[in-house]
Amino acid sequence: MKQAVLITGVGKRLGLALASHLLANGYHVIGTYRRSYPVLDELRSQGADLYQVDFYQQAQVDSFIEQIKANYQSLRAIVHNASDWLPDQIQAGSDIKQAQVLEKMMSIHVGIPYQLNLALQSLLRNHESRFKDIIHISDYVAEKGSKKHMAYAASKAALNSLTMSFASLLAPDVKVNSISPAMIKFNEGDDDAYKEKALAKALLPKEAGFSEIINAIDFILASDFMTGRNLQLDGGRHLK
């Protein structure tokens, strides 16, 4: 019986790389996506079950939870990857109001992990393996703040608090940990000046790459002694 791992946000970048990695390593991947991408058909052809859900729409969240509880008896792990990186500065012409920036950040980075972890904890407990995991993908800025992404950073700090609370609630059956990267991968459109400034913030001036985070996830899945902790994969940002 394949071990099922639920990953949120598998349409691109880290979520897509992680889903592909776990599929290649024999896991049954259950993935969520918001916008559709051609690459999703490749995940489906490799056996992934994909569910379209916009986590900003509560009705879709409720329906998604009911579908997961109806379709699966157990889960080996849940990886909360889905994330929006909204700046505090509202773009001209945007229909987002200032207050909505904080609402959205708390919704996707705190509300969704909170709701899914509580609703699906029994599926984790049902899994027959010795190890069951919840992994929250957070961010280095949770510990330092960010003057341009204050709401984002605050929500990732709250996510790290949830890690400790759920670790206490779900022990000893389920381990719950955060991974807090800095500078995994630039986005298309990031210009050279931005990249140079961002890389200079760390002792190790480089992109971590998706493999660094995936290696950390593999480590956590194999660990039988780490819970309530936060793996900080940040190139030494804290020492610059």
Ligand SMILES: NC(=O)C1=CN([C@@H]2O[C@H](COP(=O)(O)OP(=O)(O)OC[C@H]3O[C@@H](n4cnc5c(N)ncnc54)[C@H](OP(=O)(O)O)[C@@H]3O)[C@@H](O)[C@H]2O)C=CC1
């Ligand atoms: N990239 C980096 O350098 C760093 C990333 N991180 C964290 O690592 C994780 C992965 O990063 P990265 O791959 O760059 O993230 P991206 O922003 O590239 O992708 C995030 C994913 O989440 C999905 N998502 C966003 N909002 C919603 C929503 N409301 N409902 C459903 N799905 C949603 C996106 O879907 P859609 O395609 O539809 O938008 C997308 O698939 C994130 O948690 C991020 O905060 C932390 C530090 C650095």
Ligand SMILES: Nc1nc2c(c(=O)[nH]1)N=C([C@H](O)[C@@H](O)CO)CN2
């Ligand atoms: N959901 C996202 N979160 C973050 C992203 C991203 O692209 N999507 N990118 C970063 C940056 O790498 C930042 O750490 C330095 O530019 C942070 N979070």
